[in-house]
Each structure stands twice: as structure tokens, then as C-alpha cells.
Amino acid sequence: MLARLAAREERVSRSDDELLLRAQRLTGRYLSEYTRTAVPASVRWVTNQSGRWGSCTPADRTIRISHRIQEMPDWVIDYVLLHELAHLVVPSHNARFWELVGRYPKAERARGTWRASRPPRAWSSVTRRARRDAYPRAGD
Numbered sequence: 369m370l371a372r373l374a375a376r377e378e379r380v381s382r383s384d385d386e387l388l389l390r391a392q393r394l395t396g397r398y399l400s401e402y403t404r405t406a407v408p409a410s411v412r413w414v415t416n417q418s419g420r421w422g423s424c425t426p427a428d429r430t431i432r433i434s435h436r437i438q439e440m441p442d443w444v445i446d447y448v449l450l451h452e453l454a455h456l457v458v459p460s461h462n463a464r465f466w467e468l469v470g471r472y473p474k475a476e477r478a479r480g481t482w483r484a485s486r487p488p489r490a491w492s493s494v495t496r497r498a499r500r501d502a503y504p505r506a507g508d
Contacts, residue, residue, distance in 0.1 A: 488496050
């Protein structure tokens with residue numbers, strides 16, 4: 369029990385510097401031929417992403433990772449980082465992008481975790497409909 373609590377505390381206290389080091393390690397391991405391209409200017413935890421696990425701005429080479437995944441297993445965080453690093457090489461979600469992301473051995477498992485953490489699509493459309501009904505646009 370104490371070991372689990374200590375491991376959780378270690379995950380929660382992850383720093384931006386650690387994220388940058390992880391990103392560099394992942395680039396070297398899975399994107400080694402892109403060591404000039406897949407190098408972020410910064411990688412940081414953010415608290416303003418409620419619907420995404422991560423985001424990337426290729427123009428300024430910044431990667432932001434949602435604080436909501438700080439407590440998730442390392443392999444999930446590594447997947448999200450690699451996903452965003454791949455955007456530094458390929459900005460879109462085309463076949464080449466997914467080939468790069470697919471180099472991570474736990475990619476499918478991490479995607480399954482992501483899918484399981486999201487509300488069902490039907491729930492999302494109900495929420496959108498409720499918002500639309502509560503805040504009608506002029507002329508509706």
C-alpha cells in the first residue's frame with residue numbers, strides 16, 4: 369500500500385523538465401531519423417485542456433500535456449508525448465503520421481485507454497443539444 373502511494377505521489381509531482389527529458393528520450397528511441405525535426409522548444413503540463421490529452425503547435429515547436437493524465441501510467445504519458453512529437457514531423461493525422469506513432473509498442477493499448485476515458489458520442493451530442501437549446505443564437 370505504501371509503495372503504491374509513493375508511486376502515485378511520484379507521478380503527480382512530475383515536472384515540465386521531466387516531460388522535456390522524456391520527449392528527448394522518446395525521440396531518440398522511436399523517431400531517431402528525425403532528431404532535427406522532432407525536437408520541441410518546450411514541453412509543459414497545462415491545466416486548460418479538458419477535452420484533450422495533449423496538443424502541439426508545430427510552428428513554434430511547443431507541446432502541451434494535460435495535467436489530467438499526470439496520474440496515468442508512464443506508458444500512456446509516453447504515448448501522448450510521442451503522438452505530439454510526431455506532429456512536429458507530420459502536422460496532420462495522415463498515414464505517415466500514424467506510422468510514426470505506431471512505432472511505440474503500446475500505442476494500441478494507450479489508444480484503448482483514451483477511448484475508454486471519453487464519454488460516449490451520444491452523450492456529447494446530448495450535451496451539445498442542451499447547450500444549443502439553453503443558449504439559442506439570434507434568429508433561431
